[in-house]
Amino acid sequence: MDAVLLSRIQFGLTAGFHYIFPVLSIGLGMFLVIMEGMYLRTKDKVYHSMTRFWVKIFGLIFALGVATGIVLEFEFGTNWATYSRFVGDVFGSALAAEGIFSFFLESGFLAVLLFGWNKVSPRMHFISTVLVALGAHFSAIWIVVANSWQQTPAGYHIVQRGLTSRAEIVDFWRVVFSPSFIDRITHTFLGAWQAGAFFVLSVSAFYLLKNKHREFARNSMKIAVVIALFASIMQLVTGHLSADTIAETQPAKLAAFEAHFPSEAPAGLYLFGWVDEENQKTTGLQIPGLLSLLVHWDSSEPVTGLNTFAEEDRPPVNLVFQSYHIMVGIGMLLILLSLIGVLGWYNGMLFKNRFILKVFVVSVILPQIANQMGWFSAEVGRQPWIVYGLLRTSEASSKSVDAGQVITSLVLFGIIYLLLFILFIYLLDGKIKAGPEDDTGGGRQRA
């Protein structure tokens, strides 16, 4: 294997592992704001105990998010030096803004959240919660700005410097609001809120099954199902808008999503299928003309197919097809589950029916998979480009780093992340089993 492929695997692994945590901190962040806000308004102790419990979980998730996040920033330089030289002028501003506007906010006030219960007033604590949640959202904004620019570059020009060229900024706001940005950031936020909501649902459903912390669990679930339903339905809208933009700006990616090869034909929408890339044949269940309908509002209008692109300009079709369809399938399932949740709240079944509760316990994994698959199809669908249309992935890696070095680091990352994941689950499990404290102000001393 060559250094480029190994670096791609390493980046995919480290980015995918990292992405477990920020979706939860974004989702839980919003949840914490609602809960602590309810506490300040109603003075009901149950909201206080909820906030305290979820803050502890948030702290653990955040710590892992920071530790795994530094890795990504370093990897742009360590593994993708040529890419960094090419995009630094454009991409760097977003990254710097992320550090200055979001990370300091988030990490600073997290300290107040975790350790400041007896040091600041309840109002100040709530303000800190709001700031941490804002920080979490801001950091997503800037990183999606940078990533969207890679998908749909705008507001730049190419400048020759000696033997090499690079992209330089022309218009900052056009870089920030590149054509795909708004669709992608809303899609990302909603995905994170889904992850947060289903996480809360899962833990709460577990308590109800065990007949523990009933009031805590019911109140947590009520907030979570509302967020889940809102986010899951809105996800349809942002997903559709995203696909529309992709049809316009990255037609090869959209064609790969649906494994649509012929260029001058209306396109259908597969519910599921398997792509034989060599023979350009897809076997599966298809609704004819639906993709054309969704893109053009006309089921007979042709959609640009993969055959329009030279073979070396096409992404790996089956991988993208599968990951995209898994994401969409889970998205639909989450709408169904959220509806069951809200209806179940209405008729009381949500808190009683053991089958529904069991489903919610395991459903925590679904938004996680959907988020991972969404990014996977977005990033692999962009291939063979690292910056769409401007720089190929194969040319973007570090010239001074050879395959041997990347193998070494990749293996080490694999081992360390596996251990980290096991420890994370172990500690999370411990915190969940310990449960929320009875709210008497002081709390249990940690030995």
Added chain:
Amino acid sequence: MNFAFDLNSIWFILVGFLFAGYAILDGFDLGVGALHLFTKTDEQRRIMINTIGPVWDGNEVWLITGGGALFAAFPEVYATSFSGFYMAMILLLFGLIFRAVAIEFRSRQPMKRWRQFWDISFSVSSIFSGLLIGVALGNIAWGMPLNSNHEFTGNFWTLIHPYAVLVGITTVALFMTHGAIYAAMKTEGELNKKLKGWINRTIIFFVICYATTTMATLIYVPHMADNIKDNPVLFIIPVLNMLAIANIPREIHHGREFRAFLSSCAAVALLLALFGIEMYPDLILSNPAAANSLNIYNGASSSKTLTIMLIIAVLGMPLVIAYTSTIYWIFRGKVKLEATSY
């Protein structure tokens, strides 16, 4: 050298400011970690960790932001150094991950073995991270083999030479001193007394390292003295630095721990200022082919980007300083173990 007051120089100073912020703040974190194993009881170790408990991850953000600013302002330098230091950077990442994880996980189980394991992880990774940061600085001063595309042409072992290792050890010694003073400021009773005793020892260790590094620099890396030779007024920086270090034992003797800590912060900042002044306007020296060096002009982003980022920094940095101060104000005073402590 003449200082040109242009965008590139402003960004040289700003990136330096962020890294100095990192060295001052995470410096004492790493220092506390380096001293951690010298404490014996579980309670003392918990107090050690809790002195940095609420602030360590905020401190690490300075590194992330410094790295981000380097990427944005000097992408060539970021690309060359991070890819050139490949294994060193990966190891630094593992060091920082282990540290973070050790802090988080140690308190979660009362078993002796569990805690011992994380104590060792915490301490070793702290020392190791400081050492790697110093080795990187040493290489930047010494020079790295670069080709005409500014690509590093050596390997991991090219980077491990005696001068770089010496700078690495000096960095660890500096962080230990800084950490001991910080921890003394945040503790009371027996542990406080113990830490005050260590301050003197760490200062002696640091001064020996510092003197050796200075001699080695003057003999083997004489270009690192050119700027001060040309501008004698800048000699004030090393003088102030020595005064700041000498002031530490005096303040400790009078029981003024906070002032001792400020002195130590000043010493770290002045050392980095000295490094910056000597490097200016270069950022990575190429050795042997000096013509391939990267400086604040050939390694920089366009002036358009530097201007945009200056606006971002002018808007953002006052906020950063405001909330960093707020957090430190909220968590001022001696550490007391509570329910939410590590």
